[in-house]
Amino acid sequence: MSHGFETLAIHAGQDPEARTGAVIPPIYQTSTYAQDAVGAPREGYEYSRSGNPTRDALQECLAALEGGPVALAFASGLAAEDTLLRTVCKPGDHVVIPDDAYGGTYRLFAKVAERWGLAYTPAKVSDPDAVRAAIRPGATRIVWVETPTNPLLGIADIAALAAVAHDAGALLVVDNTFASPYLQQPIAFGADVVVHSTTKYVGGHSDVVGGALVAADRTLGEELRYHQNAMGAVNGPFDAWLTLRGIKTLGVRMDRHCDNAERIAAYLDGHAKVGQVIYPGLPSHPGHEVAAKQMRRFGGMISFRAAGGEEHAVQICNSTRLFVLAESLGGVESLIEHPGRMTHASAAGSPLEVPGDLVRLSVGIETVDDLLADLEQALG
Numbered sequence: 022m023s024h025g026f027e028t029l030a031i032h033a034g035q036d037p038e039a040r041t042g043a044v045i046p047p048i049y050q051t052s053t054y055a056q057d058a059v060g061a062p063r064e065g066y067e068y069s070r071s072g073n074p075t076r077d078a079l080q081e082c083l084a085a086l087e088g089g090p091v092a093l094a095f096a097s098g099l100a101a102e103d104t105l106l107r108t109v110c111k112p113g114d115h116v117v118i119p120d121d122a123y124g125g126t127y128r129l130f131a132k133v134a135e136r137w138g139l140a141y142t143p144a145k146v147s148d149p150d151a152v153r154a155a156i157r158p159g160a161t162r163i164v165w166v167e168t169p170t171n172p173l174l175g176i177a178d179i180a181a182l183a184a185v186a187h188d189a190g191a192l193l194v195v196d197n198t199f200a201s202p203y204l205q206q207p208i209a210f211g212a213d214v215v216v217h218s219t220t221k222y223v224g225g226h227s228d229v230v231g232g233a234l235v236a237a238d239r240t241l242g243e244e245l246r247y248h249q250n251a252m253g254a255v256n257g258p259f260d261a262w263l264t265l266r267g268i269k270t271l272g273v274r275m276d277r278h279c280d281n282a283e284r285i286a287a288y289l290d291g292h293a294k295v296g297q298v299i300y301p302g303l304p305s306h307p308g309h310e311v312a313a314k315q316m317r318r319f320g321g322m323i324s325f326r327a328a329g330g331e332e333h334a335v336q337i338c339n340s341t342r343l344f345v346l347a348e349s350l351g352g353v354e355s356l357i358e359h360p361g362r363m364t365h366a367s368a369a370g371s372p373l374e375v376p377g378d379l380v381r382l383s384v385g386i387e388t389v390d391d392l393l394a395d396l397e398q399a400l401g
């Protein structure tokens with residue numbers, strides 16, 4: 022029997038525990054497991070890097086939410102990305118990456134993977150022809166996209182890019198961190214692997230760092246599982262438990278994030294102190310129609326250009342009281358940041374450098390009138 026998203030978020034992988042009936046999966050804070058005989062681990066559990074029941078519960082739930090047969094939970098989003106790259110690619114291979122992406126993801130390609138012989142080409146992921154042109158036939162193993170992108174909220178047409186990638190014999194990898202599986206399920210549109218920083222909306226409470234991979238294909242999923250164990254960047258049991266607790270409310274949180282972001286985007290749009298407002302829910306956004314096709318709603322992230330330039334953008338970031346000046350996103354509390362000097366500082370001087378007048382908001386689930394009043398006083 023198939024269930025709805027919210028039911029899966031609360032129940033998938035989370036049956037009451039067999040021994041006591043504990044309704045919530047216990048935190049199996051153990052490194053190892055007693056074996057009944059040599060070579061006879063109970064239910065396959067032998068060592069917690071290889072397997073842990075709390076992590077398994079999270080993995081099963083993530084697989085159900087993204088609609089893939091295998092999900093794996095990692096110590097961070099970047100640990101998940103690194104494991105994926107080193108499972109799928111080898112020296113001499115090539116990947117197409119977004120020309121707008123999380124700075125740390127860019128750093129992984131530009132400063133780490135390239136040294137090991139993995140070439141990359143940035144391309145505009147909102148333009149399938151540009152992505153096709155960036156492919157090196159025979160060498161490109163992955164077309165990697167974020168949608169929406171961080172921080173410019175570009176929208177990639179997942180189905181169109183799946184066709185482009187598959188024509189070239191490459192995998193389509195979609196970083197679904199900004200949308201969350203509640204708003205967008207890339208596997209349904211042809212993606213081969215979904216990446217998450219579960220630190221963000223999936224965990225949702227700014228209290229845990231984690232990452233995940235969800236594979237559309239079981240064989241690839243098992244190869245990733247092999248590398249998860251072989252490379253070792255696993256999610257710990259307490260972190261898995263916290264993430265799973267956050268997931269239970271993902272649907273209701275995302276709806277409130279979207280409600281608040283829609284109000285705030287409408288308020289900023291046309292404000293005298295604000296230049297361009299970038300929010301996929303605005304009909305003026307160039308990716309609005311594609312977003313409407315593949316997303317349930319448009320998310321909680323808004324970027325805007327300060328009318329007075331870079332110093333003005335910095336001043337706005339320094340002036341809010343409720344919006345906390347901080348990196349990260351996707352928690353219940355609203356955050357503000359200056360991508361050029363904070364989350365994307367590592368992309369300075371690269372093709373992924375972000376405009377200096379850009380401000381990024383992670384709109385939380387507080388009372389929206391309080392958030393509007395805070396922005397009003399900060400914009401001056």
Ligand SMILES: Cc1ncc(COP(=O)(O)O)c(C=O)c1O
Pocket residue numbers: 097098099100123125126167171196198199217218219220230231232349
């Ligand atoms: C879109 C996106 N992907 C991946 C990451 C990396 O995740 P983590 O910080 O959990 O390593 C981030 C972090 O901000 C992100 O925004």
